[in-house]
Amino acid sequence: MMQVIREIWAEAMRPEDHAGQVYGGAQHQLAKTGLAVFVTAVLACGFAAVAGEMPYRAPLWFGLVYFYVGVxxxxxxxxxxxxxxxxxxxxAYGVTIPIVSLREVSAGRVITLQLDTWAFLALAGGLVVSLLIYAWTRRTKEDPR
Structure with missing residues (x-):
């Protein structure tokens, strides 16, 4: 499992422009989005295990996005x-997915998460559209399609 995470991290963090590489560029951005979803979920669940509740959404989102962009x-x-x-x-889109689509449901001392299906589907659809737009902009003038 750790080897898979290392490979995803390496692919997502490799600085490449992917100009003219529609598939490679979309794959790179999808890996980056998936890694952001994973990191956000792990941090949120780790915080919940220590603090007994999920973290506030806005500070988590801003912290992860500013860390990524700045550092x-x-x-x-x-x-x-x-x-x-x-x-x-x-x-930022990957960080947004678990923050918006997961809801904390408390049952006494046990914390459970509930998936907001409509929010998740809306975000998944937005991701597909964003990847299509990204892929379209990566095409070169020599590409006959």
Whole structure:
């Protein structure tokens, strides 16, 4: 399991523009989104295990997005124009998915999470549309499609 997480992390954090690579670019952004979902869920559940309740959504979202944009993108890789904007967008989208679609349901001292199906489906649809737009912008003029 840890090897899979390391591979996903390496793919998602590799600084590449993917200009002209529709499939590679979409795969890269999807890996980044999936990693953000995983990191957000682990941090939120870890916080719940220690504190006994889920963290507030806004500070968690801003903290993870600002950390990624400020530390990983800008400081670690440097600004690369639209690639930095796209990477940051898909990371923020991934952080948003569990924060918006999971609801805390308390049953005494046990914390359970409930999936808001409509919110999840709306976010999944938005992700598909975002990936299609991203893939469309990655095409080159030589691409006959």
């Amino acid at each position: 990983i993108e800008l400081r670690g890789q440097g600004s690369r124009g639209w690639d930095t904007v796209a990477d940051s967008f898909f990371w």
